[in-house]
Amino acid sequence: MSDDSPVQLAEAVEVFFSYSHRDEELRDELAKHLSNLKRQGIITDWYDREISAGTERTVEIAARLNSARIILLLVSADFMASDYIHDVELRRAMERHQAGEAQVIPVILRPVDWDGAPFSRLQPLPKDAIPVTEWVNHDAAFRDIAQGIRNAIKPGSYTPLTTRKRSFLPLFLKASSIAVLVLVLRFLGILQPAELWTFDCLMQLRLPEAQDNRLLIVEVTEEDVNAQKKRNEPMQGSLSDISLNNLLKKLEKYKPRAIGLDVYRDELDFQQNNLFAVCKASDSSVKLQGSGPPSGIPESRVGFSDFVPEEALRRHLLYLEPEASSLCQARDAFSLVLARHYLEIEGKQYYDPSSAGELRIGDVVFKRLQPFTGGYQGIDAAGYQTLLNYRSACNPRNVSSCSPQNIALRVTLSDVLDRNVLDSVENLNQRIVVIGVTHPESGDSWRTPYNAGFDGDMPGVVMQAQMVSQILSAVLDRRPLLWVWPQWGEALWILAWSGVGGALAWWVRPLSRLVGGSVVALLILWASGWVVLSCFGGWIPLVPPALSLAASGFLIRFYAGNQSRFLSPEL
Structure with missing residues (x-):
């Protein structure tokens, strides 16, 4: 296609004439030379003489000035001397030009000093900025202006429809x-910190859910530790054997479905069939020796307490192959052992990942986390990990306090031993009771995605409850596991x-x-x-x-x- 071929446009370009009435004859001559562009449907033009009787002049001019796609400035001494043109039309024209909303083209009609004018940096017409009146043949000057306007509408300024189609390829490639x-x-991995931060923000913005009434947390608080010391009980960490035995005796009366002891012990006086214990896996790469389970507790009721080490706990470690020298030979996580026991009573079959290739309970598959999963890029995905879908719930005693710390009903050691609070717990025989320490100095607290929105880290026993709840809720309630x-x-x-x-x-x-x-x-x-x-x-x-x-x-x-x-x- 040659340069003189008609330009195919989606719609005609509206042209606005900004001029002094003393240059009206020259404006009319220019309009005649633009008639060919009008007949081809390339442009439509408008000037103030087209304002209908009874129409408010300033409103109409402003509307046309705001809708025009090309604004012609017909420059002359009278144009430059007009305060209205300078303060209204020229100012608005340049605003729209600089915003990319319109194309301003100066047309020099008569000789005048326009250096430093708002439009002085724009390429003018006709050729070489020679005023129309200085051309020997005015028609030649107007023809040059008309061709300049035609070229301005060609590719490089206003893009024709056909050119826009051709321009799509470089757009797509870029x-x-x-x-x-x-x-x-x-x-x-450069974007991983930002992606994890964004994930944490979204987790905090989720709406709260109901507490998991299949769980009960018995926590040993700082007040409980002080109370034991006042009674001169020999302490093992934050929980003495005397208080632990009294607690287990109290709980056994209510026959909970499972009792999970998230406290390290070498031996236990009680050996109930519903009592589950923890051990800690060793890691020779960091010279971590670990700790074994209490003697007398069968392997089927022991789970490792380890979490995935990261700056905020977002992953759930369900299964691992222990080192041969480890004191803890448990393959299943403490949370998984408790949940399996509960779900087996509900008739849900467990499929071991070492034989089935994937961890499945009933018809729910817990998909293994890969090194490149979601925002995680190149992480250590050893063992069988999945994403942890926290449950944030409101405290029944204070519904305005909603947090993942309220995953389940929480009672203190003193509540159980001194205040018989277990009598008021509904369906205790259908619950899993998780016992652990929330005393700040225990060292068992973890950062979560909610740390930016809620004060304090999450105690390990509450974290275990979160993980047990995730498994139970996925299998029994069809609560979604996190996926990517x-x-x-x-x-x-x-x-x-x-x-x-x-x-x-x-x-x-x-x-x-x-x-x-x-x-x-x-x-x-x-x-x-x-x-x-x-x-x-x-x-x-x-x-x-x-x-x-x-x-x-x-x-x-x-x-x-x-x-x-x-x-x-x-x-």
Whole structure:
């Protein structure tokens, strides 16, 4: 197609004449030379003489000035001397030009000093900025102006429909390159801290749930420790054997479905069939010796108490292969042992991952965490790990206090021994009782995704209750386990948002609208992540697509700006 071929536009470009009435004859001559562009449907033009009788003049001029896509400044001494033109029309024209909403073209009609004028940096017409009246042939000057306007509407300023189709390929390639770069940064783990922080924020924003009434936590508090010392009981850590035996005697009267003792002991005086104990696995790589279970407790009722070491506990370690020299030979986590016992009574069969290849209870599969899972990139996924779906609940005594610390009903050692609080606990024979220490100096407390929103770390016994609840709720209540997309799905998601950023920058040219559109897109992205996590248990990428959107938008905006000498919007 030659340069003189008609330009195929989606719609005609509206042209606004800003001029002095003393130059009306020259304006009319220019309009005649633009008639060919009008007949071809390339432009429509408007000037103030077209204002209908009874129409408010300033309102109509302002409306036309705001809707025009090309604004012609017919420059002369009278144009420069007009306060109205300078203060109203010229000011608004340059505002729209700088915002990318319109294209301002100075047309020099008569000789005048326009150096330093607001439009002085714009390329004028006709050729070489020679005023029309200084041309030997005025028609030649007007023809040059008409051709200049035609060329301004061709590729490089206002993009024709056919050119826009051809421009889609580089747009797609640039958006794709940004997405690939972000994926590389993600793979290298550079984005992991930001992704984990975002995940934590979304966890904190989830709505609270009901407490798990299948659990009861008996905690040894600082007051309980002091009370034992006042009674001169020989202490083992924070819990004496005397208080422990009295506690187990009290509990046995109510025959709870299981009693989980999250306290290390070498031996126990009680050997009830519903009593479960913990041991600690060894780790020769960090010279961690570990500790064994109490003597006399069968292996089937012993679980390891270990958690995944990380700055905030987001993973649930369910199963591991112990070292041959370890004092703790338990393969199943303490939480899994308790939950299995409960669920076996409910008729749910357990499938061992060492033989089945995956950990399954009933028809619920606990998918193994991989080194590259969601925001985690290249982590140590040893053992059988899954993501931990915390339950945040409100305290029945204070419904305004909602926290994952309220996972289940909590009573203190003194409540049980001195105040007979167990009489008021409903369905205690259908509960798992977890006993542990919450005394701050015990050293058994853990950071969680909720630390930024709630004061204090989570005691280990409460963490065990969270993990037991996750297993029970997934099998019995169909509460979703946390899941992620496959890596190819996440890559497509990131690529799609990179395309959104590029499309916004390519099509929405006014900077204010582009910023507004980008903010709306980011809010939609964030809301999508919250809805998917809160309602369906899905952890979808947020930081990589947000980064892709912003970077792609910047690159495409920069690319589009270099395609034109004017800051002009695309049609």
